[in-house]
Amino acid sequence: MARLLWFLSVVLAAVILGTASAIFVVQTLRPTGMLKLGPWEAVQAVGDASANPYTHALIASSGQLPPGSAEGMRFVAVEATDGSALRPDCSITLSGQVSLARLWTLSLVTPAGRPLELAGARGMHAQDIVYHQDGSFDLTIGPRPQATNTLLQGGMAPLGLVLHLYDGAITSLPEEGAQAMPAITVGTEGPGCGS
Amino acid sequence: MRIMNNSAGRKGQSQRSAMVSFGFWLVAMLASAALVHFLVVLTLPIIGRGVLVEQVLAPGDEGPVLYSDPQVLEQLGFRYSDARQDSAYCAFDLRDGAVRVSGELDVPFWSLSVHTLSGLVVGSVNHRAASGGQLALVVMTPQLGRELSEAGAVVPPDTLVVVMNQPVGIVRISGLASYGALRPALQEQLAETTCEVQRFSFVAPQSQVNQQLTAEEEDPDSRQSMPIPSPTPRPDLDQQ
Numbered sequence: 308m309a310r311l312l313w314f315l316s317v318v319l320a321a322v323i324l325g326t327a328s329a330i331f332v333v334q335t336l337r338p339t340g341m342l343k344l345g346p347w348e349a350v351q352a353v354g355d356a357s358a359n360p361y362t363h364a365l366i367a368s369s370g371q372l373p374p375g376s377a378e379g380m381r382f383v384a385v386e387a388t389d390g391s392a393l394r395p396d397c398s399i400t401l402s403g404q405v406s407l408a409r410l411w412t413l414s415l416v417t418p419a420g421r422p423l424e425l426a427g428a429r430g431m432h433a434q435d436i437v438y439h440q441d442g443s444f445d446l447t448i449g450p451r452p453q454a455t456n457t458l459l460q461g462g463m464a465p466l467g468l469v470l471h472l473y474d475g476a477i478t479s480l481p482e483e484g485a486q487a488m489p490a491i492t493v494g495t496e497g498p499g500c501g502s
Numbered sequence: 503m504r505i506m507n508n509s510a511g512r513k514g515q516s517q518r519s520a521m522v523s524f525g526f527w528l529v530a531m532l533a534s535a536a537l538v539h540f541l542v543v544l545t546l547p548i549i550g551r552g553v554l555v556e557q558v559l560a561p562g563d564e565g566p567v568l569y570s571d572p573q574v575l576e577q578l579g580f581r582y583s584d585a586r587q588d589s590a591y592c593a594f595d596l597r598d599g600a601v602r603v604s605g606e607l608d609v610p611f612w613s614l615s616v617h618t619l620s621g622l623v624v625g626s627v628n629h630r631a632a633s634g635g636q637l638a639l640v641v642m643t644p645q646l647g648r649e650l651s652e653a654g655a656v657v658p659p660d661t662l663v664v665v666m667n668q669p670v671g672i673v674r675i676s677g678l679a680s681y682g683a684l685r686p687a688l689q690e691q692l693a694e695t696t697c698e699v700q701r702f703s704f705v706a707p708q709s710q711v712n713q714q715l716t717a718e719e720e721d722p723d724s725r726q727s728m729p730i731p732s733p734t735p736r737p738d739l740d741q742q
Contacts, residue, residue: 313527320531325538332539333546360543366621367547372580372674375615375626410611412678414585430585434680471584473611473678 333364345485347382347470379408379473385418387491393466394493398449401468403489404442407481408472409433415448415460418467431458446489547620566594566601568697572689584678588688592673592697596643600650602661602700603673604638607691609684612677614639618668625664633660640700643669655702673697 342349366373374381386392393399405411414430431446436456438444446456448466460466470488481487569575570590580591594601603614607629614637615626627637638661642650647665657663675695679685 313523317527317531317534321534321538324531324535326542328535329539329542329546333543360540363620363622364543364546367549372615372617372621372672373623375613375623377626377628377631378613378615378676410678412584412586432586432678432680469584471587 329364333361333368342380342382342480344382344480344488346384346386346388346491347488348384349380349382374471379410379471382470382472382488383416384468384470384491387493388485389492391493393468393491395460395463395466398447398451398453398494399466399468400492400494401446401448401489402443402492403486404444405433405470405472405489406442406483406487408474410473412471412473413446413458414469414471415458416467416469418465431456444489447494449494565598565699566592566603566697568592568695570689570693570695586679586682586685587676588679588685588692589674589676590692590695592675592695594641594671594673594697596641596646596666596669596671598699600640600642600646600700600702601673601697602638602640602658603675603695603697604636605675605692605695606632606636607675607677607688609677609688609691610680612637612675615674615676616641616664616666617672617674618666619670619672624666624671625662627662631662636660638662639664639673641666641671641673642700643667650702654705656705657702 384393387399401413411433412430436444436446444456446458447453448458448460448468450459450461451457452459468491568590569578569580569592572588575589575591580589590605592601592603605612605614611629613626613628616624616639618624624641625639627639629637631637638658640657640661641664644665644667647663675692677688677692679688
């Protein structure tokens with residue numbers, strides 16, 4: 308009886324610990340081959356048959372089919388450049404340029420990378436943007452229209468941003484580093500923001 | 503005094519025994535937990551996407567199935583985090599034969615990508631590889647590819663061949679609309695994408711043709727003695 312209890316306690320603890328650690332690792336840790344440019348992160352070579360089991364599990368659990376190398380690259384940001392959270396009740400500003408591609412889109416998603424359930428515009432196309440003379444731009448995401456480019460967002464759900472570059476995959480860090488992608492700042496404007 | 507020493511000794515022995523027992527328990531538990539951890543990580547791709555595709559490829563379905571209705575895609579869980587992109591999906595089972603997917607979209611960027619059930623990309627191609635505005639892919643298993651090659655199968659011109667080991671998978675056809683107002687037109691074009699079992703035409707293998715010609719040149723009467731060639735195998739159809 309004592310041995311049976313000993314065995315059962317080992318199995319129970321192992322199942323709980325093993326499952327919890329697997330889910331924790333898949334959901335929180337970043338797989339190898341991650342390309343990080345400022346707050347933007349993309350998984351390099353995702354989908355290759357050589358992908359490690361954790362990347363494989365991450366893709367499967369995300370419920371999305373990742374882009375192939377001929378379909379460009381998908382960068383995700385869940386925090387601002389200074390590390391602060393992308394609060395949905397505050398205005399969020401993207402400034403700089405996307406020097407890695409001419410054709411790109413920006414979409415609002417949940418922090419898990421799923422499309423945000425919002426009515427109306429949920430994304431911007433590179434052609435929608437009014438650029439400065441040097442090719443840079445400012446884009447504000449928030450509840451009120453701004454003088455610059457604006458992506459209206461009135462929801463209160465946590466936010467993530469997806470910048471999909473369509474001109475091809477990147478295999479190494481660009482020379483300009485994080486400057487190749489727009490910086491993200493969280494403003495103080497917005498209902499309940501700054502409190 | 504001796505009794506007290508014996509009692510303390512027994513207590514110490516009992517504590518050591520408990521610690522050893524706990525040590526064994528800990529080691530056994532950690533080893534088993536590591537096993538469970540890797541088991542969960544390795545089975546997540548099978549469980550995660552497998553459930554979805556069992557819904558998509560219903561038992562008894564003959565041939566590949568094309569899904570392009572945005573509402574159906576939403577129900578099935580095919581979602582993509584790009585607000586300007588629309589996609590159609592072709593779920594296929596290569597045990598039915600090779601699958602041909604072709605499309606022609608009138609948007610600035612569009613692509614085809616082949617995925618395993620777990621989501622890994624097997625291959626992808628974009629509109630720059632289109633011929634006459636059309637992209638066509640034939641997906642097959644390596645075994646079927648070898649059999650078709652040996653049987654002298656003719657791959658249709660301007661068709662890209664993708665070979666994948668897993669028999670079941672998904673092809674995604676995606677288009678990027680420049681403006682939100684163009685998405686309904688893009689969705690209409692996606693609905694016209696074709697996704698079907700590929701039928702091949704066959705030519706006699708070159709070695710057989712050469713053999714026949716040589717025989718005819720050397721000995722005109724040898725035609726009668728030539729063995730009747732066996733029918734050309736049709737592995738793409740035999741497997742159905």
